[in-house]
């Protein structure tokens with residue numbers, strides 16, 4: 191798939207777009223997304239004893255995610271850090287929202303005192319920083335087929351990719367032929383119900 | 384947990400394992416250790432898998448909510464046998480999210496994170512949350528006034544492309560699901576899009592009702608590329624299958640006519656339909672011209688449910704397998720089943736020979752089991768294990784895989800040839816069905832390098848599968864991190880089935896709600912739509928008059944009537 195041609199543009203306030211905050215456009219196609227600008231806050235230098243351990247940190251992450259206005263949350267026990275991406279009060283959408291103070295209070299109730307001096311907050315572009323990545327994830331490692339070393343695989347990989355391409359072209363051709371034959375056997379396929 | 388000897392006398396044998404003191408439990412032999420969650424607060428805690436008589440149980444201790452125990456596998460010997468085929472597969476080279484925690488907070492770091500250990504074997508895509516039924520136990524569909532989730536064709540196309548660009552092994556089998564997917568106005572186009580995006584296997588997860596009532600839809604769906612109807616089917620009787628008992632015969636006929644094959648999908652609940660498991664296999668054999676498989680799903684008891692109720696309903700894979708053995712008069716015995724990663728062993732072999740990626744089935748051994756039945760000329764049902772030494776065969780294959788590891792192409796070819804020549808000794812020609820040459824079949828799979836070549840043998844075969852989806856009580860992180868049944872989410876993430884459904888509050892419902900539109904707004908943009916008009920109202924008397932109904936349920940052969948089977952016709956099987 192060609193992912194280079196992505197052109198984007200926000201299309202706000204279009205017809206029936208109250209539920210979706212925005213529409214984005216890629217290659218002339220329109221996709222609804224729920225958020226435009228969110229907030230990303232990072233609390234660092236936390237007191238590790240307040241996070242307790244890895245297991246409690248994971249549960250805190252779960253609890254943060256239970257909040258409707260929290261889109262993503264990461265509680266890093268090892269680095270004593272919490273990152274939250276949330277839908278702020280001032281956001282122009284009808285989704286659930288939360289303010290920073292409420293978030294801090296929530297963490298306080300969970301036993302984690304955060305200090306505004308050890309905090310960084312910034313705008314977070316839902317589309318550019320999250321959605322665009324999940325649909326175009328980077329390759330971060332290289333697996334090999336069973337029984338094949340990385341060295342062997344690197345020599346074969348290109349050939350394999352070409353073969354895959356050929357197979358998919360053939361599959362598509364076969365599918366169209368199958369459809370033609372099916373239409374012959376089932377002329378009712380074009381009947382409207 | 385109570386412990387009283389007086390009380391135990393009154394306890395059903397089946398529930399005994401739940402009624403022990405913790406001191407007693409701690410003395411029981413430990414089988415495995417894992418990580419699990421506290422069903423109450425979701426704290427990640429240690430899970431001890433232990434043996435209580437013949438049953439395998441899991442116990443866990445949460446500092447806040449104390450002890451919890453649950454049935455894990457209802458047969459120790461079968462657990463030990465299944466465990467042999469456990470291996471770690473491959474996750475994604477291009478995981479959809481990079482978490483700063485790198486999956487350490489699993490199962491709350493989905494998805495698909497770098498830690499995950501299986502590629503997508505089956506991708507689910509939800510195309511609507513509207514449904515034409517309102518089953519009391521279902522949380523998937525939008526109730527009146529709730530937001531509607533129904534992505535557009537372009538949005539679905541985007542999800543499909545995302546699945547197809549997974550590395551190193553792109554998703555190749557897809558299940559289009561809902562709600563009821565046939566309610567999506569573009570369902571035929573969606574199937575065709577999937578086909579054009581390169582998916583080989585396209586399944587439609589449906590009640591089958593719309594297809595039964597509108598057979599022309601089946602023709603359109605088949606033309607568009609639908610391979611299989613994944614049809615909910617909870618029993619042969621009206622009582623066990625109130626969802627689609629009356630329409631299923633029409634659906635089967637529509638599939639027959641259009642050429643769509645069918646997988647029957649029973650959710651198995653103890654005390655509800657567990658007495659009809661054999662009858663369902665029998666039903667499938669009676670419709671073997673189009674039914675390819677029965678995929679049993681022991682119930683997953685997600686959400687709040689009184690403990691007693693849960694204990695009564697709980698059934699696990701071996702529990703269901705043993706009931707099938709009983710209800711088929713031993714024709715399909717417990718020994719005929721293998722855990723799913725067994726098949727992964729064959730994929731490894733093919734991959735080692737070809738040096739190319741193949742589909743892997745690397746889910747955890749406790750997630751699923753399967754067997755293959757052959758229906759011979761004289762109506763005799765022969766499970767594969769009766770004429771193939773499955774354990775010997777896979778050991779032989781595994782040794783060959785080890786031998787080929789990292790070798791040159793020529794050395795691999797020699798090892799593969801030796802392995803192939805050795806296959807014969809694992810096949811008992813005397814007992815193999817008369818209509819089958821299994822050696823030929825196996826060689827075809829291994830030499831042509833794919834399982835689809837089985838279809839070309841024109842044999843009457845039925846695949847029996849079983850998958851026990853998890854819930855917070857049975858939860859095992861070692862299972863979920865290897866999950867290979869995934870959901871493509873509208874935000875581009877890909878979630879394992881057993882996080883999507885077990886934690887809907889942070890995954891399924893949360894993300895779908897973000898991408899849904901309020902019911903009022905849906906109504907505004909669909910002025911002709913009414914909630915009630917989505918709903919199906921059945922006329923039982925009319926449906927029962929149908930010839931298809933009478934034939935389907937009234938003329939069943941009972942393939943398991945005798946120990947040495949051969950079938951006998953049974954009139955009105957349903958009423959027996």
Ligand code: SF4
Nearest residue numbers: 489492493496498499
């Ligand atoms: S289940 Fe898989 S994707 Fe989800 S957090 Fe665990 S390893 Fe990651």
Ligand code: SF4
Nearest residue numbers: 746750852866880881
């Ligand atoms: S869906 Fe659940 S039961 Fe099935 S493979 Fe995934 S974790 Fe296992």
